[in-house]
Amino acid sequence: xxxxxxxxxxxxxxxxxxxxxxxxxxxxxxxxxxxxxxxxxxxxxxxxxxxxxxxxxxxxxxxxxxxxxxxxxxxxxxxxxxxxxxxxxxxxxxxxxxxxxxxxxxxxxxxxxxxxxxxxxxxxxxxxxxxxxxxxxxxxxxxxxxxxxxxxxxxxxxxxxxxxxxxxxxxxxxxxxxxxxxxxxxxxxxxxxxxxxxxxxxxxxxxxxxxxxxxxxxxxxxxxxxxxxxxxxxxxxxxxxxxxxxxxxxxxxxxxxxxxxxxxxxxxxxxxxxxxxxxxxxxxxxxxxxxxxxxxxxxxxxxxxxxxxxxxxxxxxxxxxxxxxxxxxxxxxxxxxxxxxxxxxxxxxxxxxxxxxxxxxxxxxxxxxxxxxxxxxxxxxxxxxxxxxxxxxxxxxxxxxxxxxxxxxxxxxxxxxxxxxxxxxxxxxx
Amino acid sequence: xxxxxxxxxxxxxxxxxxxxxxxxxxxxxxxxxxxxxxxxxxxxxxxxxxxxxxxxxxxxxxxxxxxxxxxxxxxxxxxxxxxxxxxxxxxxxxxxxxxxxxxxxxxxxxxxxxxxxxxxxxxxxxxxxxxxxxxxxxxxxxxxxxxxxxxxxxxxxxxxxxxxxxxxxxxxxxxxxxxxxxxxxxxxxxxxxxxxxxxxxxxxxxxxxxxxxxxxxxxxxxxxxxxxxxxxxxxxxxxxxxxxxxxxxxxxxxxxxxxxxxxxxxxxxxxxxxxxxxxxxxxxxxxxxxxxxxxxxxxxxxxxxxxxxxxxxxxxxxxxxxxxxxxxxxxxxxxxxxxxxxxxxxxxxxxxxxxxxxxxxxxxxxxxxxxxxxxxxxxxxxxxxxxxxxxxxxxxxxxxxxxxxxxxxxxxxxxxxxxxxxxxxxxxxx
Numbered sequence: 001x002x003x004x005x006x007x008x009x010x011x012x013x014x015x016x017x018x019x020x021x022x023x024x025x026x027x028x029x030x031x032x033x034x035x036x037x038x039x040x041x042x043x044x045x046x047x048x049x050x051x052x053x054x055x056x057x058x059x060x061x062x063x064x065x066x067x068x069x070x071x072x073x074x075x076x077x078x079x080x081x082x083x084x085x086x087x088x089x090x091x092x093x094x095x096x097x098x099x100x101x102x103x104x105x106x107x108x109x110x111x112x113x114x115x116x117x118x119x120x121x122x123x124x125x126x127x128x129x130x131x132x133x134x135x136x137x138x139x140x141x142x143x144x145x146x147x148x149x150x151x152x153x154x155x156x157x158x159x160x161x162x163x164x165x166x167x168x169x170x171x172x173x174x175x176x177x178x179x180x181x182x183x184x185x186x187x188x189x190x191x192x193x194x195x196x197x198x199x200x201x202x203x204x205x206x207x208x209x210x211x212x213x214x215x216x217x218x219x220x221x222x223x224x225x226x227x228x229x230x231x232x233x234x235x236x237x238x239x240x241x242x243x244x245x246x247x248x249x250x251x252x253x254x255x256x257x258x259x260x261x262x263x264x265x266x267x268x269x270x271x272x273x274x275x276x277x278x279x280x281x282x283x284x285x286x287x288x289x290x291x292x293x294x295x296x297x298x299x300x301x302x303x304x305x306x307x308x309x310x311x312x313x314x315x316x317x318x319x320x321x322x323x324x325x326x327x328x329x330x331x332x333x334x335x336x337x338x339x340x341x342x343x344x345x346x347x348x349x350x351x352x353x354x355x356x357x358x359x360x361x362x363x364x365x366x367x368x369x370x371x372x373x374x375x376x377x378x379x380x381x382x383x384x385x386x387x388x389x390x391x392x393x394x395x396x397x398x399x400x401x402x403x404x405x406x407x408x409x410x411x412x413x414x415x416x417x418x419x420x421x422x423x424x425x426x427x428x429x430x
Numbered sequence: 431x432x433x434x435x436x437x438x439x440x441x442x443x444x445x446x447x448x449x450x451x452x453x454x455x456x457x458x459x460x461x462x463x464x465x466x467x468x469x470x471x472x473x474x475x476x477x478x479x480x481x482x483x484x485x486x487x488x489x490x491x492x493x494x495x496x497x498x499x500x501x502x503x504x505x506x507x508x509x510x511x512x513x514x515x516x517x518x519x520x521x522x523x524x525x526x527x528x529x530x531x532x533x534x535x536x537x538x539x540x541x542x543x544x545x546x547x548x549x550x551x552x553x554x555x556x557x558x559x560x561x562x563x564x565x566x567x568x569x570x571x572x573x574x575x576x577x578x579x580x581x582x583x584x585x586x587x588x589x590x591x592x593x594x595x596x597x598x599x600x601x602x603x604x605x606x607x608x609x610x611x612x613x614x615x616x617x618x619x620x621x622x623x624x625x626x627x628x629x630x631x632x633x634x635x636x637x638x639x640x641x642x643x644x645x646x647x648x649x650x651x652x653x654x655x656x657x658x659x660x661x662x663x664x665x666x667x668x669x670x671x672x673x674x675x676x677x678x679x680x681x682x683x684x685x686x687x688x689x690x691x692x693x694x695x696x697x698x699x700x701x702x703x704x705x706x707x708x709x710x711x712x713x714x715x716x717x718x719x720x721x722x723x724x725x726x727x728x729x730x731x732x733x734x735x736x737x738x739x740x741x742x743x744x745x746x747x748x749x750x751x752x753x754x755x756x757x758x759x760x761x762x763x764x765x766x767x768x769x770x771x772x773x774x775x776x777x778x779x780x781x782x783x784x785x786x787x788x789x790x791x792x793x794x795x796x797x798x799x800x801x802x803x804x805x806x807x808x809x810x811x812x813x814x815x816x817x818x819x820x821x822x823x824x825x826x827x828x829x830x831x832x833x834x835x836x837x838x839x840x841x842x843x844x845x846x847x848x849x850x851x852x853x854x855x856x857x858x859x860x
Contacts, residue, residue, distance in 0.1 A: 077835055376816075378817075389773070418681050
């Protein structure tokens with residue numbers, strides 16, 4: 001664990017440096033899989049399942065009885081927790097509606113926008129040791145609220161050919177019917193291209209390992225939209241002496257346990273707090289089952305002392321953290337001035353894990369500084385807008401001469417003529 | 431000009447096929463330019479300006495006197511037209527505001543979102559024969575309304591080292607101060623990486639040729655967001671016997687003159703209308719200054735007869751046109767059911783060129799079927815959202831057990847512990 005005291009601004013970019021990403025170019029692995037699936041469809045999906053997951057599945061679709069069976073394998077306590085979280089996430093996201101308003105930009109010229117759910121959306125849920133059923137909620141609920149017509153989900157099966165029951169229970173709970181037992185590159189390729197079984201997605205959402213990430217990038221190159229660029233998870237905490245060191249340490253460790261490339265940062269204007277957090281980190285770390293992973297992430301991380309609140313704010317905006325916790329006596333100045341972050345947690349009782357699971361906000365957030373230009377997932381990520389204009393004869397009489405002059409100045413006489421031909425008619429038949 | 435009568439659905443994808451794009455991989459040209467600019471900054475920008483534009487500019491920034499000089503070179507009529515259009519675009523876009531609402535998802539758990547303008551945005555305006563000052567309005571006005579702090583614009587200079595006066599006049603009119611005389615790959619690279627003169631953009635917007643498009647794709651790969659994937663412009667018209675064939679032909683030609691790879695389509699349930707439009711096209715085409723370009727685009731295009739309104743709607747949704755004109759007696763059924771389009775023009779007096787210049791809607795729209803997943807530019811394209819949660823002690827008592835159960839089921843004990851440590855305190859000190 002590094003500590004850095006009052007770094008000068010010209011060193012900030014170094015102090016805030018994120019763990020370097022392995023930049024292996026995986027396109028050479030991804031491309032042939034896409035090409036084979038484009039040619040052979042389902043047959044190729046089965047082939048890659050055999051090759052990568054050692055499973056021979058000819059039918060990828062999760063059946064009704066598999067859904068029902070899954071439900072019996074989830075404890076009532078977990079079911080209730082998932083329902084509670086699902087409810088909060090729905091309440092928060094369903095307020096993200098859009099009210100269309102007709103605007104008369106000039107007399108006789110009415111313009112407006114409407115929002116539509118993207119028709120075909122593909123969701124990806126990673127497999128492995130941790131079954132990310134919480135991500136099913138975070139992707140599925142906004143997709144349903146957006147009104148997407150065709151929502152389907154791919155997740156890699158376990159060695160026995162099943163998907164974790166909590167994932168299936170959650171999918172069924174929120175109303176997702178099409179779940180496929182496909183993982184990795186072949187899942188992204190199948191959703192991007194479409195096969196006999198799987199519809200072609202207009203947009204693909206969800207986390208994954210470096211192969212999934214590379215496949216999503218390749219899908220984007222081929223024209224399938226994706227949610228956002230992926231990177232390791234990160235947390236920045238700003239805390240003052242009002243904060244409990246043990247809470248800070250527990251939050252830093254909750255982020256650190258995600259992976260050795262996770263990054264956690266504390267910024268404080270209290271030297272004393274930094275010392276206390278360091279001690280707490282050491283004592284809490286050893287108690288975690290994933291202490292080895294968290295320990296590696298903690299090594300990459302930094303406890304930073306800065307004297308001035310304005311400098312702290314500037315540093316947060318420069319780093320643009322995925323998660324930001326503000327454990328300070330008065331957060332108002334920070335809230336007013338911080339404009340680069342994914343999701344913000346305010347106060348002693350707002351740990352990051354609240355947002356990861358159940359507060360209601362989305363946990364799919366921009367990492368690696370992408371909070372400078374991207375939002376976390378929300379209902380709008382599953383929608384697109386169409387603009388409309390309806391111009392009356394009177395409206396075109398007002399607008400027409402303007403269009404004629406501008407089109408001519410841009411050298412586009414066809415554009416001008418489309419107006420002139422109408423204006424001439426209106427002049428002759430007023 | 432092709433005509434197709436009542437094609438069966440299994441042939442639609444062929445009937446609607448877009449002109450094939452040259453898929454030359456330009457990354458090998460783009461990459462070294464990015465790398466050199468990353469190393470040498472402004473010096474490399476000058477070097478590439480010399481190499482590609484035959485100009486030796488050490489100072490790229492447009493000066494105050496250049497802005498003033500430009501203003502004297504634009505006719506009063508054009509100035510007034512630009513002001514009128516600018517006003518309509520502002521009126522339409524400034525309604526795209528966001529009202530934040532605090533939502534209590536469960537007792538003591540308050541969640542909300544706020545919208546922020548992206549801090550650094552780079553705009554690109556192509557040069558060449560047609561000075562696209564209208565695009566300065568379409569990119570600049572929403573950027574300013576979004577509250578982006580640092581907006582800068584690159585455009586390639588003419589052979590005499592100046593930028594077209596209409597572009598400079600428009601930039602100054604709407605309040606853009608930082609305009610740089612840089613074009614092509616080096617402009618995108620400079621904005622993506624940042625140099626001594628040019629700030630690093632968080633997101634880059636604007637049209638361009640294949641080199642600019644390839645550079646934007648490369649910038650995206652390096653982590654700079656871009657507005658949307660680019661492709662040739664296109665127009666689909668749905669018309670019935672209430673429509674004037676001469677208007678339809680003028681609209682099809684206004685789109686066709688953009689480039690030989692533009693695509694224009696008419697769908698109608700009137701065989702007679704199709705014949706009349708064909709005749710009008712031939713007679714109007716020869717009168718256009720850009721008849722050679724428009725003629726090539728018209729060759730790629732199709733006049734399609736379909737008997738049933740529902741089939742027409744389905745075909746529009748399958749094609750997902752950038753521009754859609756509805757010249758029909760009653761548009762209500764179409765408006766209700768068409769969900770894939772960029773911008774829609776309704777009625778006899780709403781030519782596409784109205785939206786290109788002055789109705790108020792944005793003319794930067796998704797092409798190549800991307801209207802299935804992307805919106806045209808709006809104020810939100812220049813913004814990102816942050817989510818917030820503030821949880822009281824009472825709130826965490828409600829939410830905490832849910833988080834504990836879910837985190838444990840996902841195998842993330844650090845996440846659980848961040849809650850448990852707080853709940854324990856609250857139990858001991860209620």
